[in-house]
Amino acid sequence: MRPLFALMWAGFIEARRNRITVVVAAFAACLILLTTVVLNSTVFTLGRAVTDFGLGVMSFLMVGLTVFLSGGMLSSEIEKRTVFLIMSRPISRPRFVLGRYLGTVLTLTTLMAVMVVLYLSQLFFFEVPVTSAIPAALVGLWVELALIAAMGFFFSSFTSRIVSAISVVGLYFLGHAAPDVHQLSLYAKSEVVQAAARVLYRIIPNLDALDFRSEAAWGASVQASDVLIASATAAGWTLVFLVGAALAFSRRDFR
Amino acid sequence: MTTPAVECIGLEKTYRLGFLANRKVLALRGVSFTVNPGEVFGLIGPNGAGKSTTIKILLNLVLNDRGHARMFGVDVSNPASRRGLGFVPESPVPYEYLSAREYVSLQYELAQLPPADRHAEVERVLARVELGDAAALPIRRYSKGMVQRAMLAGALIGRPRVVILDEPTSGLDPLGRRLVSDIILDLRRSGVAVLFCTHLLSDVESLCDRVALLVSGSIRKEGTMASLLSGAQRSHEIMVEPASAELPAEVSGLCESSERVGQHVLLRVADERLQAALAKLIGAGVKVLRVQPLRVSLEATFLEAMKGAPTRVGGELE
Numbered sequence: 404m405r406p407l408f409a410l411m412w413a414g415f416i417e418a419r420r421n422r423i424t425v426v427v428a429a430f431a432a433c434l435i436l437l438t439t440v441v442l443n444s445t446v447f448t449l450g451r452a453v454t455d456f457g458l459g460v461m462s463f464l465m466v467g468l469t470v471f472l473s474g475g476m477l478s479s480e481i482e483k484r485t486v487f488l489i490m491s492r493p494i495s496r497p498r499f500v501l502g503r504y505l506g507t508v509l510t511l512t513t514l515m516a517v518m519v520v521l522y523l524s525q526l527f528f529f530e531v532p533v534t535s536a537i538p539a540a541l542v543g544l545w546v547e548l549a550l551i552a553a554m555g556f557f558f559s560s561f562t563s564r565i566v567s568a569i570s571v572v573g574l575y576f577l578g579h580a581a582p583d584v585h586q587l588s589l590y591a592k593s594e595v596v597q598a599a600a601r602v603l604y605r606i607i608p609n610l611d612a613l614d615f616r617s618e619a620a621w622g623a624s625v626q627a628s629d630v631l632i633a634s635a636t637a638a639g640w641t642l643v644f645l646v647g648a649a650l651a652f653s654r655r656d657f658r
Numbered sequence: 659m660t661t662p663a664v665e666c667i668g669l670e671k672t673y674r675l676g677f678l679a680n681r682k683v684l685a686l687r688g689v690s691f692t693v694n695p696g697e698v699f700g701l702i703g704p705n706g707a708g709k710s711t712t713i714k715i716l717l718n719l720v721l722n723d724r725g726h727a728r729m730f731g732v733d734v735s736n737p738a739s740r741r742g743l744g745f746v747p748e749s750p751v752p753y754e755y756l757s758a759r760e761y762v763s764l765q766y767e768l769a770q771l772p773p774a775d776r777h778a779e780v781e782r783v784l785a786r787v788e789l790g791d792a793a794a795l796p797i798r799r800y801s802k803g804m805v806q807r808a809m810l811a812g813a814l815i816g817r818p819r820v821v822i823l824d825e826p827t828s829g830l831d832p833l834g835r836r837l838v839s840d841i842i843l844d845l846r847r848s849g850v851a852v853l854f855c856t857h858l859l860s861d862v863e864s865l866c867d868r869v870a871l872l873v874s875g876s877i878r879k880e881g882t883m884a885s886l887l888s889g890a891q892r893s894h895e896i897m898v899e900p901a902s903a904e905l906p907a908e909v910s911g912l913c914e915s916s917e918r919v920g921q922h923v924l925l926r927v928a929d930e931r932l933q934a935a936l937a938k939l940i941g942a943g944v945k946v947l948r949v950q951p952l953r954v955s956l957e958a959t960f961l962e963a964m965k966g967a968p969t970r971v972g973g974e975l976e
Contacts, residue, residue: 409764409768410768412765413756416756487714488750488812492765494768
């Protein structure tokens, strides 16, 4: 466990010193901007605007950061040859992948925790009630980030940073369009399209199932079982991508 | 019989390049050598000869197609083979936001050494490479020589049993080169096996017990420094002061070359003709000022071994 923890911690320190914290500053700036706008205008549904905007900005920034951090993680380790220094120790390649992944998740978790504190402070400032859907939306976002990071690791284990980032972004949008793909598999006029949509629906992770933002904005209730099922499914996908990343990484020549 | 620290038997490797992996580059063809504990072994050769590929196979960074590579009897595909290994790559790019102290601590943790000794061991190796106060600075602020020292500190952590150095003196000033040489000699004295890969033949001559010359993916020559150099033609230089402008014809016939240096003449004579040449010179009344054996350099041996090798060697992959 010590090498795993050491790799995770080194990844976290690297990310923290690489001015990643600027993302939190961007989030804080967006919240201040929103505050100014709201205080200078008459908004009928103030609570909804504050809740939705904060979650939306947090999601946008964190997803972008996750793609940036994970999309080139393994490929840049190979390009920069930092992997040579780590692999000269008794570390297996899957363990290396896992250590770097946990470091990325630790970085994302820390940044998100700071953002959540800022966000909840703003809700408190505007006296917006915290419904059960808000924690559900935050948990859903965190699980989604962990899954996107695993996708990034998977693609960067065998492609370059740019190809990996494009692939992750593509899969992200497909994942959020999963319900539409499902509809297509049921109601498309062409049977070929139906069959293709059925296959696609099965091979893409349903990221929409983790999105509870609209429920949070509308103050709707969210069942704990819905969050648990969506999170467990996403955890399964995360495992699949990580195993894929470890397998691809284990078979590569680091020229 | 002692288990070799490093053992390569018939290593073969072909890289497959291109989008469809249909372009092949033959990097190694049957490379075999061993490095024993307490021995400094030099792996030399031109660019693209396969030195880096050999080292990467030993570190399991590149997977060999055929043959076996072991460290202390453990196959390199097993991570346990890298227990007790120190490595300094060529032109290393470490995690640049970490300080040297943090980097060395990371190496300590990855080596899975006793937690209680970490602080003392980290400070010991940092002092050994003379990084001083700079150990607290992020590595991105270091000069190339300082990065090399930090990497060396990482390799020395936990008193390794085998150290692999890929161009360890490149980018170092004379003091840094002396430090690396001293460390290599210290390692040898303490029974550590050192596999040393370099282009600087002077370093190899002064540090290595045995050398393998790798050309186009196969070993052309291998042996102790003495045995490698003994095969080469030895010559002597004779400085003479001739009585007349010309040397006697029978003397000129015995010389490989002659060159006038002011009032003197510098002759070059093969080892087996030295006695005859001296006898003729003295007999002809020529004043012999100096006789000096010419040192056979590793470079001459290297160039000799390179004769007939393909002019374009193709394994270099960036």
